Amino acid sequence: MSRRTAVFGAFLGLVTLATPLLAQSTSDVRFEAGNYGTMVNGAIIGDEYIDYRLGAKAGQEMFVELNVTDSNGNGSVFFNILPPGSDGLAIYNSSMDGNSVTQALPTDGTYTIRVYQMGNDSDTGKTSGFTIDLSIQ
Template sequence: MKKITVSLMAAAMMTSALAMAAPAWAADNVGKTLSVVAGQAPKQIRGSIRGEGLADYIVHARAGQTLDVSMTSSNGANYFNLLPPGSDEALANGSMLGNKWSGALPADGDYRVRVYLMRSAARRNEAARFTLTLSLHDGARPDAALRHDAKVAGTPYHATGRVPCSVGPDPKGSAQCSFGVIRKGSGRAEVHLASPGQELQGDGIVLEFDGSRVSSASAKQRVFGRHHGDEWEINVNDFYFFNLPDALINGG
């Protein structure tokens, strides 16, 4: 009887230890339902994630309403996806849209805003502190349905933003680099990239994606690309290194 008592006590202690060790974001995977009311002030949520953790926020809305989603973060590899009711296929992908989206909703139901880190940052167990802002409006705004397909104002790009990058011997993905993408459909795209801390310029790095191939039109740029998971790992001249998500190239 004494041995059984000791074993039960040990099991209880182990269960307690495992519960304490569980990551703080685990509860968020279930999804936190938010009260976002059409026509009222935007709802603002502050949170944090680390590594492969996810934070899900659920908004109930009706077909035809317009949802505005925006997010700022301490980590440039931190994005959101908007998932429609009953689906894991993103209606909007923050990594392609500069973490801002506004659009008319196609169906009644619960929309899930999923906050995550890009795979390269997650593998390094990076952390991010984010602020998510949501607002809901009755009726579609005139430009809402097309906004995510339009070009960024004043540019030739369909999307701009920043991606993990590095130069020389610096740790891979330790910096953030500006990008602009011109999508051509069917897995084809032209991606312009700047060095860390620099803005996009015409004489920067220009990559051409065509399905499973990546190249550069410049003879001065030797490009090596490796597709891994849901992103491209790019090496230019053994000096510039970039991580580009598939969604950047294909749209979302």
């Protein structure tokens, strides 16, 4: 390997590390007229993650409950709640605090529910189906 190739490879690696992670899938969640909640269904593969976005106001409460419906692994599926403008810092992390929460919302804006797998399921490309019961009041 030439020195030029090695330097370019190292540069490419640094650029890749500096690039923020983007969700492989992003969906805007909307409630039907007159409803304050909905069910979301999905599936996650390996180390990907899925972002579900919805608007809310400061002082409202968001209820999120994630259930694994099927998996060819251990079903290690979790979610984070990211506040408006977050660069990945969560106000709730279900891998630490459980897959059901009623979270008070601190500011107006678009919140993101980021669904992901951890551990062996993430590392070995396992697939897990899930449902999310979601409401804002």
